[in-house]
Amino acid sequence: MTLEQPLAVRPPRTLAEAAEAHLDDVLGYLLYLTRDREAAEDLTSSTFEKAVRLWARFDADRGTARTWLLGIARTTALDWFRAESRRRKREAAAALPERVDEAFVEGLSPALEAGLSSLSAGEREVLVLRIVLELDGDATARVLGISPTAVSTRLSRALKRLEERVNEG
């Protein structure tokens, strides 16, 4: 019998422990959000760079390391989206084609990949958190900064839309 809690339950003592446990989650979230594997990997790296600086502020009583890291990942991704928005405006002015990464998740069927691509980042975000990463409603609400009810509503709409798009194709 051991007195130590399993890693899934007890809060990580170091950021390395947290990274080991939640790297997949951070990458998956960013991948679904950006639909760009290269960007997602860069943002994952940036997320943990920020986490190193902010680790002293992590408070296990206020949330799990996973939601804390996903929150940092979201902020990092939003900054990336802003930069991308400015880049697209410049490229649109120069008539350059928009970069599209169709196969951003390995193993997905083409129909589902196309369906996901047709959703907005906000819809993909709630799908990845609730379906892929299997966060509960409260944890998802904390990451997104909205109420659990709003999370349910967004998820329902996103799933319905995805089902429609997949079956249309």
Add this chain to the structure above:
Amino acid sequence: MTVNDIVDELRATRPRPSDALRLQVMTVAARPAPRTPTLRERLRGRRRLALLVPAGAAVALTAAVVVGITRSGSTGQVQSAAPDAVRSAATGTTERSLAAPPPVADATTALKGATPTPIGGRAQRYSAALSLQVDDTDALSSATQQALAIARDLGGYVVSVHYATGDGGAAAVMLRVPSSNAADAVTRLSGLGTILGQNVQIDDLQATLDTLDRREQQLRARIAALTAAIDQADTDAERARLEEQRAQARAALRDVRTSHAATSAEARNATIQLDLRTKQESGVAVPGSRLDRALDKALAVLAWEGVVLLAVAIAAAPFALVAAAVWTTRRTRRRREEDRLLATS
């Protein structure tokens, strides 16, 4: 494809990081964090702020209690009256006020020990002023009658009485009683109502009488000497001058004897001024117990602190409202911008 199929496929194809990314992230995560305030240090600072409110309340309450207790006064002065009376014999004058006398029930008992008494064997001017409150005009009439009876009973007399009634009532009685019965008179008069105030003054007259005695003896001796000189005067002119001086000495002796008689009369009788008022007439609140006064003071301090706090809150409220509005607006705008960004990406 159903929703369940979609969910199953999404979960089955959960993204995995490449080995290169894992190595990169683990290298980053293993780096020592830059020196920033620890969570404990940050929490300590926040806790201090959070503690300010209860700590401030505790300080305010303590200040109120301390002020209430220290400024509520004490009824213990009554027991120290007797030594003051003894001291009066040496210093010449004793004046004593009881601003917070004991309740009526034990007033008479307490005042037996509290009222200064003249010192036997010495001539003293004893004057006392008593302010009493009675329930109504019937009680006022009864107390006035009893005061007159007490004066007569103790061998004294009434100098003046003013009695008036209306919605309330008031009476002012001036009594003179033998000095030997003065303390007894004050004690008995105190039992006629609730004491609002008491003032006893004792002036030592013995030194004055001794001076007058010495002056009288000097004048008598001078008169005797002048009488002898007149008998032996050689000329009429010298006799006339000496007789003139003797007449002046006799006049001075009469003045001294008159003063002596008046001073002795003052010492024989004490003057007691008694003021009686009904509750409606009384403008003076009946002093409560020390606990009551302490509570009143503490509540007054708390009320004052509350007023100050309210003033600060009122002054700060506009700034706080503006700050809250700015914060809410910025937060809402940021949310909207993020939603728009995620909806169009």
